[in-house]
Amino acid sequence: MIRRLEVFGLWSAYSFAYPDGMRMWVKHRVRVVVPGRLMACVVLMALVVGPAAAGAADAVGRVAFATDVVPILTKLGCNSGGCHGKSTGQNGFKLSLLGFVPSYDHESMVKEARGRRVFAGDPDSSLLLQKAIGRVPHGGGRRLGTDSPDYQVLADWIRQGAAPPRSDDPILVKLTMTPSRGVLAVNTTEQLKLEALFSNGVRRDVTRQALYLSNEPEIGAVDAAGHVTIGEQGGLFAVLARFGGQMAVFQGTVPFGESTEPEKLPEDASPVDRLLADGWARLGVQPSVEVDDSTLIRRLCLDICGTLPTVEEVRAFQADQRPGRRERLINRLLDRPEYAAFFAMKWADILRNRGKGYSTSKQRPGTALFAGWIRDSLATNKPYDQFVAEILTATGSQRENPPTVWYRQVRTSVDYVESVAQAFLGVRIQCAQCHHHPFERWSQADYYGLAAVFSRVGRRGGFADAEVPTNERIFVRSQGEVHHPRTGRVVAPRPLGGPDLSLSPFDDPRQRFARWLSRPDNPFFARTMVNRMWGHFLGRGLVHPIDDARSSNPPSNPELLNWLTSDFVASGYDLRQLIIRIAGSRAYRLSSQPNKSNRLDTQSYARFYPRRLKAEVLLDAYSQVLDVPTVFPGDRGGKFPAGTRAIELPDENVSVHFLDVFGRPDRRSACECERTDDPALAQALELVSSKEIQRKLSEKTGYALRLGANKKSHSENIAELFVRVFSRRPLEKEAAAALEYLESESDRKAAYQSLLWALLATNEFLFIH
């Protein structure tokens, strides 16, 4: 039926609204034949707008700003971070990023710029449309054609008076993607369908009005119409669809080869191995072969203890052929002090136990205390929930209660929120400080609700000769609130995802927050730790990056992550058991050498992903092989005790060029990504011409000169030094090459120095593989 009729000059337009929400516009040329009577002469255009351009428009065809207009701005990129959505706007026109604040956008479009942007009397001459179609010079170019449905919706909205969002406008309740998961073959396509449910009960297909983004466009690309095109390569990908402030996700699996039945595993195979095998079957990849003992013990020692195995350890492991030998090795490693030291270093990065500052003379006692406490917590296998609760709820003097030292670097609302979210919840919420998170449901209310948990943290005393005061006392104040930056309202303490914590003035909100963390149904806490540890051992988190969990970044094997999480919770947050589960898995034993089916796989752990030794581990490895410890400069011109290892240093403020060039982090953020393993020229130069390495090669009591001076044959020495460096015997061609070189040299000492230098600079040594 005809809903409305409008006359503009010689043009008239009818809009037909169908019960299912589809709307049809028909434009006519009109001629007034008899006063009061219209006659349609020529039907110029019949345009089906929809089935959805009308969005949630009401029965009289009114265009609703929030659900009809804003999605178009998002779709066209007008309110993206590179254009008008950035905090400074673009050429004086600013919109809320991705349209999360429609009321703001309405003000900008209608009231600013002296109202030139919209002109109800003649919508087509509105600056908004003139710019969008490129008729007036527009930095963003031409975004829209005059004959497009989107143009019509915008023009209609203007024609109807450019109405603001109304309180009785239907609200978008839910967005549903169909399908939400799927297995797709290479070189195929798939059409996604997106349906919106509004508060008035109306459902609409909004497939063409949404904005799509693929996280792996090489695997599955998506176009503006929600049409997915699978490339040549297998793998996992996700497509995020965004409409009207909500999002939905499609998760795609593209098998590398034929999807196969999961391989038959032995009866006693662990759930981890089974779930991995299921993932490989879905992806049509076969796992690489398992590695030999020497590769495995090297991996385990480096990943659990941050330490190379000694020749004796390698030989003992090879000699032990009784059942349960791998579990015994893992347990033995977990009992060693190096395990606690190495993981304490990892945690000190995340907890920002930072020694550097403008003036640092007073910081060392605090960092040493905190470092020691972390190490002890790990050595005694303190349950992880308790470890975190002790940090977050710490009170008292930074001289006496070590976990209060966390509050030294973490000082402001921003620090609290971002550190807690990133370190313990695995969520990057930074975006929501200033605007709604573009890829997640997090709003500023979530951000400031989390900030409010820490709003009553008080500080007394402290000596401020530095960027951050030392020796403060941390206490809980009776008051303290956080305000929403846009509305100015007080925000109640609220853990991510809510609900608000109900608190009396006598409650410490942090205690309540800590209890929320360790609730078995907490969706973030245990999961984040499991994922972090999986990433530590397997080189990539099930959610990658490890601290960026969001619906648009799904885990590569959700069932595995779920199982490990519930197992970790059930164990009482037992870190050692978690390590045993992961390091004892078959995936951890797979070779880094790819087979035909898994060569391009980087997500399913069908082969081991090599990674470079961390800076401290690498320096310690040099010291161990060459038997010459590093001398670390200490406070006031002193030195750390002889034999101190890099993984044992209390903080990062120990000047060692080698560690800096190989990516030791500055501990400025809770993101593990701050520790970089990017290759750099300075690293290679450090290997080639470093004084420290040359010193380690030239020390009289060191291994290189001992070899140079001993009476053994070259062949005997070669056999041993390969085990010492690579934890394996030399290949025949390697032994021959080494022998040939040693025999060709007249200076025996220099020859061993050069040989060792070369082996210690090979990729095999620099990487865990």
Place this chain on the structure above:
Amino acid sequence: MLTVPGSTYRNCDGLSRRNFLQVGAPLLGLGLSSLLEHEATADDETRDRGKSLIVFWTHGGMSQQDTYDMKPDSPAEYRGPYRPIKTNVPGTIVGERFARQARVMDKIAQVRSVHHENGIHAPSAHWMQTGYFGPTLARIAAQYPSFGSVINKALGARSPHMPAYIAVPKAEAFGYQKSVYLGASFDPFEVGADPNSKNFKVPNLALPGGLELANVRKRRDLLTRFDSLRRDIDRTGVMDGLDAFKAKALEMVTGEEVRKAFEIDSEPDALRARYGRHQYGQSALLARRLVESGARVVTVNTGYWDHHNDVHPNLEQHLPPLDAAMATLLEDLDERGMLDNTLVYCAGEFGRTPLINGHAGRDHWSNCFTVMLAGGGIVGGRNVGASERHGGGVLERPSSPLDVLATIYDVMGISLGTHYEDASGRPVSIVGSGRPIHELT
């Protein structure tokens, strides 16, 4: 052209030439002026124009009143003791200690209206090096990458064996000349020694005691051999990056090209003398040699200009050598036909107070100060912006640190639409709100 976070970032300010052609045809309504306007902003792809950049970083803050932005009509407590002198650009005067630059002023452009809002060394250095306000003593905030690292990332070196971004002798003290989230491979290569010292050697290329070049060559051969015997440990390319750097480092140490670039001794004595036998002069000469060999950015961090006390006696130590270095560099580049391809930039974290203080010094001043640009296609002899009567604030055409960097990126051929992701995955524009100072190009 859709600018979407997470996909390739394209400039939203302009159409690419290709897009322009596609779009241009239907837009017959465009007038010629708007067509030209489109064309002017059409260049949204980074194009290596083969240019290099030499930076003189006046760490501590150079006094603009005593050098480029003289105020001869101000009272004595503002103008200081130096007399203005004429230059070869009619109407442009400079301080008398810049007598050599006065003769090449037609190659030099000045921006006399740069300003930002911090007066402390470290945060200001961060601001001028990165374009953004970053951490201060009281504000723990994220760092941004330096413009040298951005250029390194966007363009790389001009020769495969040379480091792209080099600091002479070292990166400045606050650590803000680095790459931060761009990745360690874009940090500056630090020369580590004074090129004016008698036996100038680069410590990072020099060998530790007891190690001979012949030994390093043997080590290189052994490494190549053993690495290739175990190619099987990685067939996926994870190790390629480090492999490339290992090869480059060994080439730098054992090869001729880089070593030669640093051999400042091979320059004729007369030229070395013209540059001046001081750290400024020899650093400038070294910078020219490095650029000639294919470096992209050379930053000379020479001198400490923080003269709170006795500013003029102190300037006597710094202005004449800087003047000789700068003027000779511009002449030398010009004589070698390198000037059009080499941008020269001189700036520090801020300028200094117009009013001389009670200790005969000048303090920190970020409200209005001057930066200098020359070569690389910059219009010489042009002064952009102006300071107030006594130099206190900007009188006309304010320029932000990001405007200056946008100018530099634009000259180098880097798309101003370039964004790089920070550690949290957020795309950060290299120029933000900055716009190139178009009067200079």
